[in-house]
Amino acid sequence: xxxxxxxxxxxxxxxxxxxxxxxxxxxxxxxxxxxxxxxxxxxxxxxxxxxxxxxxxxxxxxxxxxxxxxxxxxxxxxxxxxxxxxxxxxxxxxxxxxxxxxxxxxxxxxxxxxxxxxxxxxx
Amino acid sequence: xxxxxxxxxxxxxxxxxxxxxxxxxxxxxxxxxxxxxxxxxxxxxxxxxxxxxxxxxxxxxxxxxxxxxxxxxxxxxxxxxxxxxxxxxxxxxxxxxxxxxxxxxxxxxxxxxxxxxxxxxxxxxxxxxxxxxxxxxxxxxxxxxxxxxxxxxxxxxxxxxxxxxxxxxxxxxxxxxxxxxxxxxxxxxxxxxxxxxxxxxxxxxxxxxxxxxxxxxxxxxxxxxxxxxxxxxxxxxxxxxxxxxxxxxxxxxxxxxxxxxxxxxxxxxxxxxxxxxxxxxxxxxxxxxxxxxxxxxxxxxxxxxxxxxxxxxxxxxxxxxxxxxxxxxxxxxxxxxxxxxxxxxxxxxxxxxxxxxxxxxxxxxxxxxxxxxxxxxxxxxxxxxxxxxxxxxxxxxxxxxxxxxxxxxxxxxxxxxxxxxxxxxxxxxxxxxxxxxxxxxxxxxxxxxxxxxxxxxxxxxxxxxxxxxxxxxxxxxxxxxxxxxxxxxxxxxxxxxxxxxxxxxxxxxxxxxxxxxxxxxxxxxxxxxxxxxxxxxxxxxxxxxxxxxxxxxxxxxxxxxxxxxxxxxxxxxxxxxxxxxxxxxxxxxxxxxxxxxxxxxxxxxxxxxxx
Numbered sequence: 001x002x003x004x005x006x007x008x009x010x011x012x013x014x015x016x017x018x019x020x021x022x023x024x025x026x027x028x029x030x031x032x033x034x035x036x037x038x039x040x041x042x043x044x045x046x047x048x049x050x051x052x053x054x055x056x057x058x059x060x061x062x063x064x065x066x067x068x069x070x071x072x073x074x075x076x077x078x079x080x081x082x083x084x085x086x087x088x089x090x091x092x093x094x095x096x097x098x099x100x101x102x103x104x105x106x107x108x109x110x111x112x113x114x115x116x117x118x119x120x121x122x123x
Numbered sequence: 124x125x126x127x128x129x130x131x132x133x134x135x136x137x138x139x140x141x142x143x144x145x146x147x148x149x150x151x152x153x154x155x156x157x158x159x160x161x162x163x164x165x166x167x168x169x170x171x172x173x174x175x176x177x178x179x180x181x182x183x184x185x186x187x188x189x190x191x192x193x194x195x196x197x198x199x200x201x202x203x204x205x206x207x208x209x210x211x212x213x214x215x216x217x218x219x220x221x222x223x224x225x226x227x228x229x230x231x232x233x234x235x236x237x238x239x240x241x242x243x244x245x246x247x248x249x250x251x252x253x254x255x256x257x258x259x260x261x262x263x264x265x266x267x268x269x270x271x272x273x274x275x276x277x278x279x280x281x282x283x284x285x286x287x288x289x290x291x292x293x294x295x296x297x298x299x300x301x302x303x304x305x306x307x308x309x310x311x312x313x314x315x316x317x318x319x320x321x322x323x324x325x326x327x328x329x330x331x332x333x334x335x336x337x338x339x340x341x342x343x344x345x346x347x348x349x350x351x352x353x354x355x356x357x358x359x360x361x362x363x364x365x366x367x368x369x370x371x372x373x374x375x376x377x378x379x380x381x382x383x384x385x386x387x388x389x390x391x392x393x394x395x396x397x398x399x400x401x402x403x404x405x406x407x408x409x410x411x412x413x414x415x416x417x418x419x420x421x422x423x424x425x426x427x428x429x430x431x432x433x434x435x436x437x438x439x440x441x442x443x444x445x446x447x448x449x450x451x452x453x454x455x456x457x458x459x460x461x462x463x464x465x466x467x468x469x470x471x472x473x474x475x476x477x478x479x480x481x482x483x484x485x486x487x488x489x490x491x492x493x494x495x496x497x498x499x500x501x502x503x504x505x506x507x508x509x510x511x512x513x514x515x516x517x518x519x520x521x522x523x524x525x526x527x528x529x530x531x532x533x534x535x536x537x538x539x540x541x542x543x544x545x546x547x548x549x550x551x552x553x554x555x556x557x558x559x560x561x562x563x564x565x566x567x568x569x570x571x572x573x574x575x576x577x578x579x580x581x582x583x584x585x586x587x588x589x590x591x592x593x594x595x596x597x598x599x600x601x602x603x604x605x606x607x608x609x610x611x612x613x614x615x616x617x618x619x620x621x622x623x624x625x626x627x628x629x630x631x632x633x634x635x636x637x638x639x640x641x642x643x644x645x646x647x648x649x650x651x652x653x654x655x656x657x658x659x660x661x662x663x664x665x666x667x668x669x670x671x672x673x674x675x676x677x678x679x680x681x682x683x684x685x686x687x688x689x690x691x692x693x694x695x696x697x698x699x700x701x702x703x704x705x706x707x708x709x710x711x712x713x714x715x716x717x718x719x720x721x722x723x724x725x726x727x728x729x730x731x732x733x734x
Contacts, residue, residue: 049208078210078217081217082212
């Protein structure tokens with residue numbers, strides 16, 4: 001399974017970043033091979049509505065699950081539409097992935113933070 | 124003849140002056156239309172009490188879904204949307220209407236005409252009469268912050284009077300610009316306080332940026348502070364009238380009365396004012412409008428902009444936002460006092476289009492940068508063949524046809540949607556990052572402070588607010604920091620951006636009809652975003668009856684009244700010393716005491732909401 005972890009660094013030693021849309025990096029891992037690859041989150045600095053953009057990017061990389069901290073309603077809606085599952089994790093990326101493999105991570109079923117609705121503002 | 128009454132700062136008396144002038148003009152036999160363009164907090168009707176004869180829902184068509192039979196899930200719509208309002212994943216097209224600017228780009232790029240638009244209500248327009256005065260006002264739908272300018276356009280269409288009195292919203296951002304643009308005369312209302320002078324400067328810059336030369340009315344004209352007069356002299360600004368600082372006026376206003384009807388003295392003052400304004404707008408101006416001086420698009424292009432990278436921040440849980448709905452109720456003064464009382468405060472001034480908190484905190488800027496909130500379009504005149512397609516398709520009316528059939532872009536109206544570049548057959552439109560303001564990270568005697576200045580007549584205030592808050596989060600070194608956010612007046616996008624994700628909203632109101640009305644509207648916004656709130660009543664002894672009414676509303680809505688502060692000039696005295704009230708006053712003075720008690724409660728409420 002291909003998993004993306006929101007992270008504060010570009011490798012498996014980094015910590016899980018609890019922000020989904022605005023984390024600086026995603027660490028992508030194939031849980032069968034356990035090879036890690038860090039990618040920069042190009043949408044992190046966007047001014048609004050970044051989470052759905054992030055999901056689009058991840059979806060194009062055939063990601064099946066994400067490990068993160070908090071997801072807002074727009075991000076959650078997009079993940080659902082993309083068929084990507086979300087799990088809540090913290091601490092070191094590699095450990096969080098191990099926990100996911102062991103089935104120890106909680107699946108995020110509803111958005112975990114109140115809406116960023118309108119936070120970007122339109123004009 | 125359109126006369127716009129505006130001010131940088133809220134609560135300077137715009138509505139007082141606009142409504143009383145409307146009545147005065149009508150008494151003199153003019154046909155008057157009063158147009159309340161403060162759609163986020165329309166208060167004029169509370170004083171004019173019009174009999175409403177027409178009530179219209181203002182709807183805009185916005186993309187909401189796709190025709191599944193036609194849609195190929197190609198993703199072109201999502202690519203074209205500059206506001207991230209569409210995402211295409213896994214053969215699903217998702218729309219995020221709260222981000223949509225209704226620019227039409229998605230429909231234009233869709234090869235199969237599959238985008239379905241449906242109606243979305245942005246507000247209500249009401250028309251009626253108050254005696255001889257025709258009244259039009261509109262109230263923005265809760266949470267539709269970004270649609271203010273379009274609703275303002277609907278109000279301004281009613282400028283059919285011989286004299287149209289335009290009551291503009293406070294600030295210098297897009298709603299204010301939309302309200303005053305094209306007016307024959309702009310009257311700026313200012314009070315002679317440090318905040319008042321600071322905000323007047325911003326408004327003057329805004330007007331001159333729009334090639335308009337404003338005149339000034341001084342309200343509460345007791346000059347403890349000579350700086351307002353000095354500033355007007357140095358800028359050659361004409362002060363066309365003065366309204367005295369009179370508690371009687373405040374009392375009449377608090378219960379929704381009209382001073383011209385109740386006090387002879389003010390009837391005379393307003394008649395004189397009306398005559399002066401009539402003379403001015405008929406062309407006897409002292410001075411030609413200045414050309415736009417600061418933010419030429421060429422200068423913007425040259426500037427390199429950088430946005431602050433926010434490093435992963437600790438989860439700072441205690442975010443208090445201080446808002447009011449109505450301007451001028453004492454938000455910033457209260458924020459300043461809280462800064463002095465709080466342990467480890469981090470300050471954010473989110474009133475980015477009329478920031479005043481720095482006048483109390485004296486920040487030393489450590490870091491600053493330019494803010495880019497979106498894109499701006501430019502037409503390459505060498506490539507342009509003057510076909511006019513861009514003008515036809517632009518939904519913001521921002522393409523200007525100049526003489527000799529040259530097309531150019533009105534940067535004040537452009538929202539950077541890119542539709543012009545989509546339709547241009549000659550590839551003559553250049554889209555680039557626009558510079559909309561400047562951000563600062565500073566040190567103050569209280570702690571770190573994040574603040575910003577929105578470019579004159581710029582848009583994207585909501586995004587700049589978001590940036591200010593992210594910068595503030597970066598300043599918080601540990602979880603126990605008290606994040607104090609000075610919000611903007613109104614209920615529009617910068618207020619929404621100030622509120623989002625905060626733990627507690629403190630609504631500062633005053634016992635006046637407009638204070639109450641605006642408080643209720645902003646409480647609706649807080650509720651809409653699921654944010655707990657509490658109320659502080661400032662100037663509580665101004666009108667006991669209204670104070671009781673606020674308490675009743677609090678009870679009915681289940682919102683706690685955290686405290687009352689009496690009407691006191693100490694707010695201005697402290698401001699003039701660039702101090703917060705609790706620093707200026709002795710600990711046991713009544714206002715200081717009240718604020719300390721409020722802070723204790725606020726501290727308790729924030730810690731109980733976080734977790």
